[in-house]
Amino acid sequence: MTAEVIVDIAHSEVDKIFEYRAIDGVFAGSRVKVPFGGRVVDGFVMRLKEGSDFDSSKLKSILSAVDDVPALNAECLKLVDDVSARYHCPKALVLRLFLPGEMRKGTVRELYKNVALFAKDVQVSPRAKAQAAALGYMKEALRADYTDLCAKFGRGAVFELVKKGALSLEKERVARTPYAAIAAESPEHALTEAQKRAVESICASDKTVQLLHGVTGSGKTEIYLTLIAKTLKEGKSAIFLVPEIALTPQMFKQLRARFGESAAILHSGLSAGEKFDEWWRLRTGEAKIAIGARSAVFAPVENVGVIVMDEEHDQSYVSESSPRYRTDEIARLRAEYNGCKLVLGSATPSVETYLKAREGEYGLLELPERINARPLPEMIVADMRREVRRGNNTPFSAALRDELAECLEKGKQAILFINRRGFAQSVICRECGYVAKCASCDVSLTYHSEENCLKCHYCGAQYHMLSACPECGSVHLSYTGTGTQKIVGELKKLFPSARILRMDNDTTSGKEGHYKILKAFSEREADILVGTQMVAKGHDFPAVTLVGILDADMSLHFSDYRSGERTFQLVTQVAGRSGRAEEPGKVVLQTYDPENYILRFAVNNDYKGFFGHEISLRKATAFPPFAKIVRVMVTAEDDKKALETLKEVWFSLKELYDGRPGEFLFFNKMRAPVKRIQNKFRYQVLMRLKSDKLLPEVYARSVPHTSRDVLVYVEENPNNLS
Numbered sequence: 001m002t003a004e005v006i007v008d009i010a011h012s013e014v015d016k017i018f019e020y021r022a023i024d025g026v027f028a029g030s031r032v033k034v035p036f037g038g039r040v041v042d043g044f045v046m047r048l049k050e051g052s053d054f055d056s057s058k059l060k061s062i063l064s065a066v067d068d069v070p071a072l073n074a075e076c077l078k079l080v081d082d083v084s085a086r087y088h089c090p091k092a093l094v095l096r097l098f099l100p101g102e103m104r105k106g107t108v109r110e111l112y113k114n115v116a117l118f119a120k121d122v123q124v125s126p127r128a129k130a131q132a133a134a135l136g137y138m139k140e141a142l143r144a145d146y147t148d149l150c151a152k153f154g155r156g157a158v159f160e161l162v163k164k165g166a167l168s169l170e171k172e173r174v175a176r177t178p179y180a181a182i183a184a185e186s187p188e189h190a191l192t193e194a195q196k197r198a199v200e201s202i203c204a205s206d207k208t209v210q211l212l213h214g215v216t217g218s219g220k221t222e223i224y225l226t227l228i229a230k231t232l233k234e235g236k237s238a239i240f241l242v243p244e245i246a247l248t249p250q251m252f253k254q255l256r257a258r259f260g261e262s263a264a265i266l267h268s269g270l271s272a273g274e275k276f277d278e279w280w281r282l283r284t285g286e287a288k289i290a291i292g293a294r295s296a297v298f299a300p301v302e303n304v305g306v307i308v309m310d311e312e313h314d315q316s317y318v319s320e321s322s323p324r325y326r327t328d329e330i331a332r333l334r335a336e337y338n339g340c341k342l343v344l345g346s347a348t349p350s351v352e353t354y355l356k357a358r359e360g361e362y363g364l365l366e367l368p369e370r371i372n373a374r375p376l377p378e379m380i381v382a383d384m385r386r387e388v389r390r391g392n393n394t395p396f397s398a399a400l401r402d403e404l405a406e407c408l409e410k411g412k413q414a415i416l417f418i419n420r421r422g423f424a425q426s427v428i429c430r431e432c433g434y435v436a437k438c439a440s441c442d443v444s445l446t447y448h449s450e451e452n453c454l455k456c457h458y459c460g461a462q463y464h465m466l467s468a469c470p471e472c473g474s475v476h477l478s479y480t481g482t483g484t485q486k487i488v489g490e491l492k493k494l495f496p497s498a499r500i501l502r503m504d505n506d507t508t509s510g511k512e513g514h515y516k517i518l519k520a521f522s523e524r525e526a527d528i529l530v531g532t533q534m535v536a537k538g539h540d541f542p543a544v545t546l547v548g549i550l551d552a553d554m555s556l557h558f559s560d561y562r563s564g565e566r567t568f569q570l571v572t573q574v575a576g577r578s579g580r581a582e583e584p585g586k587v588v589l590q591t592y593d594p595e596n597y598i599l600r601f602a603v604n605n606d607y608k609g610f611f612g613h614e615i616s617l618r619k620a621t622a623f624p625p626f627a628k629i630v631r632v633m634v635t636a637e638d639d640k641k642a643l644e645t646l647k648e649v650w651f652s653l654k655e656l657y658d659g660r661p662g663e664f665l666f667f668n669k670m671r672a673p674v675k676r677i678q679n680k681f682r683y684q685v686l687m688r689l690k691s692d693k694l695l696p697e698v699y700a701r702s703v704p705h706t707s708r709d710v711l712v713y714v715e716e717n718p719n720n721l722s
Contacts, residue, residue, distance in 0.1 A: 002052040008042040015090040021061040029070030033063040088699035089323040102272035111174040114146035122166040130157035176273040211357040212345040214367030216576020236305030240291040243314035249515040266292035304338040312344035315719045348569040352625040377578040377585035379603045400588040407546040414546040421504035423449035425481025431474035442676040503531035536574040542581035552591040571602040632685040636710040639681040645710045646683040652701040
């Protein structure tokens, strides 16, 4: 037998099939060790076949299989081909998406522990009291953890009992279970009539993709769980995707409560051992439900019966490193392969998704009311221009201060949202205008008061806080912009007795950081939760009756065609955290632009009004979904090499432009708005295409210009144009 192998080297020159003689224990999907270029490397067996296209006597042999069970199933192997072709990237790079990184590198394995078993009674010297005590204990217990037994009675005493044959030792596999302390309490709720209709419609529809558009608190999660329960009864598996790691433990808790050990979790916040064990539980079929953020779409489950993608509009579902895939596209490929439904859920669907549903490409189910007809929160718009005129220079409007005081007095909870972490956005010298910037990135540094340091939010570098301006020596430094740390400080002055938690990238960096903060807040250990967009999505806190949106304008005026859409989504999602139980909720929205049409639609919870306005605007200006924005990025540590490569890419693409000018709405080359990130200079060719027709040619004329020193990659409708 001959094995067709892809070697685990992500380079275009070796992105092809290599043939080896197969050995016993190797199957399609197996990870193997193979000789390659004078060294031993890892590879993946894509398929086995009889005979070879080459002289079989010259074929080298596979050295060994890495795992007893093939790591990749038939569906995964098919996906590798599809994803590689769609995103024009080496197959080795795609294959890596299917495995935990530490598993691929061989730095994590199964964990075992020694267990002591009672074998027989023996005579023990009266003077060996520890032996006698250990023997008596084991007669009752029959088995015990060897390390615990040694700690209890002494290693010498236990060793003697083993030597005498009283105890035997054996190895036992240890399951490294993430979030083991999560309580399992989630009774199945009876579906409302609207929820029943939604479940029935999804199951009966002939369309693969279904959009579940329901207002916040309308019961979308219960529909997901019902569909998963139905899938498990049919003997199939399920994939449940959420946009943020912060949401994963909360949803995992519900899945584990409902389905027990059938649920396994996959995300980057787990330890290497936890990821390894959860991945294998899914691969062997011990677990049937994979839940996680974007990367869980590659979970090794077989016979998938339903895929759920909650908060489908969220931009974190788009990968910003190669392969630059869209999660919904991968999920749809898997749904089509398995003949199952892909359910996209959101209170604020992306414009592209809702258009497809309106035009009939996707099924559309709408839940316009909250469960039990609970009212949506009352929206209070605070005009910050008036606050400034009144002399209020604090981050809080009078309305928000009053509502916070009333909320705390009633013993309820509040969430305050500001999408900027740290204390201040930048540090400026009032004498000469110097702005503290990162040495590796072309961006200003953010001041973090708790650590008293400056941080770059692009590369993560930290710097000592300035005591004086390095340009002119002045000590008159001022802070601009407000972040989560500053808000917490101001709150402590206003409400000294209030218990406050902060949730942002700084406070959630540790293991289970998100879970610990959310657990503490849900158990009423704090009165106010201050956070970035981590607090905006999917959370359900019954005691929260007030939400404050401190700077609703922050994302409104970005030079991005989606700025209005993102603002509408963010405001609606954050507002939806309020009043989800019996007590009605309130939202205070602070803005310097209260007449803005986007905010007006958000205040009235009018998604259809927003969509109608936005889709008309996009059509008139020929922006997605009526065109395709494509950016070819060129990055290198050497500015000159980056510029030279940009010219090569530009001239190659200009040939395409000159030959098909009617397909282009815009075409130009320029520096990227952020000129340097992580010591890499950045240039771009930006184009707007009428359709996808030229995309393969754009990739073909761009990506091959990548070299050892210069990276060239293509982005389609990029999330961030900076």
